[in-house]
Amino acid sequence: MASAPGSGGYVMKPYPRKGGGFYKDDGLPAQIPENIDQIPNATPRLEPLRNAANKPYTVLGMSFTPMTRLQPFSQQGIGSWYGTKFNGLKTSNGDTYDMFAMTAAHPTLPLPCYVRVTNTQNNRSVIVRVNDRGPFHNGRIIDLSFTAAYKLGYVDQGSSPVRVELIMPDASAVTYAELSKDALAANDAKIDDKTRYGEEVPKPGTYVQMGAFQNGFNAQVLRNHLLRELDWMTPAQVHVYAEPPWHRVQVGPFATRVQAETVQVKIRDALGGQPHIAVRQ
Structure with a gap:
């Protein structure tokens, strides 16, 4: 029905x-x-x-x-x-x-x-x-x-x-540099909007930090990658915090350091890399 x-x-x-x-x-x-x-x-x-x-x-x-x-x-x-x-x-x-x-x-x-x-x-x-x-x-x-x-x-x-x-919609090569400045400005404003790349107020607690990027797009790509590769992770656990000039990708928050370290090891075993512990007061 x-x-x-x-x-x-x-x-x-x-x-x-x-x-x-x-x-x-x-x-x-x-x-x-x-x-x-x-x-x-x-x-x-x-x-x-x-x-x-x-x-x-x-x-x-x-x-x-x-x-x-x-x-x-x-x-x-x-x-x-x-x-x-x-x-x-x-x-x-x-x-x-x-x-x-x-x-x-x-x-x-x-x-x-x-x-x-x-x-x-x-x-x-x-x-x-x-x-x-x-x-x-x-x-x-x-x-x-x-x-x-x-x-x-x-x-x-x-x-x-x-x-x-x-x-090829018009059978010719086109680059974004060849399009109108007004269209580009509107698109860049959309993609670079702070709400797109980072939460305004970080939550206190202990986190596993996966990376820090000056380019917010790279931070968002890493967030999506974590969600794709780690089937046990939920969107609510992975944050992009915009703290100029950095966009930090952090998993958490956890109530204790021991809980964060358990997840840190689980992520490292699954994906490699060197995630580290970060504490927010």
């Missing part, structure tokens, strides 16, 4: 969850849009590229250099999807993630852009708007929204071999 429209404007129906192989127990939804099969592909259009979202960045020792212009691009590898754990959170592009929209995350494609993704096992294709960073996992080249992966037929198993092809 379908339910009334939810906050996303969708009329929902129960989803018979059959899988268990989805990435990091991100979680299949209990309900999906009643008209999910009719949700259209993203419509490619020329958009200003986001300056802040296309700068080089590092996530726990892995360095990435995003493309800064639209140009021919094709890649084959394993596609995954991300859903309930991230639904409603901010993407690297500054948008609010909607797991039922036709979007995707990619480590290096310019943000935003449009790609055709083909499941090479069944030859189904979708067109999605790339507005987020990830996945940061060996062998995985793109994370699709739930709906996009559903249309490609792999939500229940969690991943599938895919081909990714960048779509």
Whole structure:
């Protein structure tokens, strides 16, 4: 039986969850849009590229250099999807993630852009708007929204071999430097807004600090990476505190140092790196 429209404007129906192989127990939804099969592909259009979202960045020792212009691009590898754990959170592009929209995350494609993704096992294709960073996992080249992966037929198993092809809206190379200054200023204001990158008032307590960045975008990418890779961690536990000139990524707060050190070891064993303990009065 379908339910009334939810906050996303969708009329929902129960989803018979059959899988268990989805990435990091991100979680299949209990309900999906009643008209999910009719949700259209993203419509490619020329958009200003986001300056802040296309700068080089590092996530726990892995360095990435995003493309800064639209140009021919094709890649084959394993596609995954991300859903309930991230639904409603901010993407690297500054948008609010909607797991039922036709979007995707990619480590290096310019943000935003449009790609055709083909499941090479069944030859189904979708067109999605790339507005987020990830996945940061060996062998995985793109994370699709739930709906996009559903249309490609792999939500229940969690991943599938895919081909990714960048779509050129006007068949010419464009850089963000060649677009209007007014459009760029509006986009940079959106992506660099303090509420996007940091909570105003840090909470007192003991934390595990994962990194400190002058570039708030890099801090947000690390936060999203932690949530992707650590299935036991919740969004409420990972903070980006903006304290100019730094954006600190901290996990907590914990009531005692012993609790923080237990999580510190758990994170280090899972991801490597050298997280350290930080105390806020």
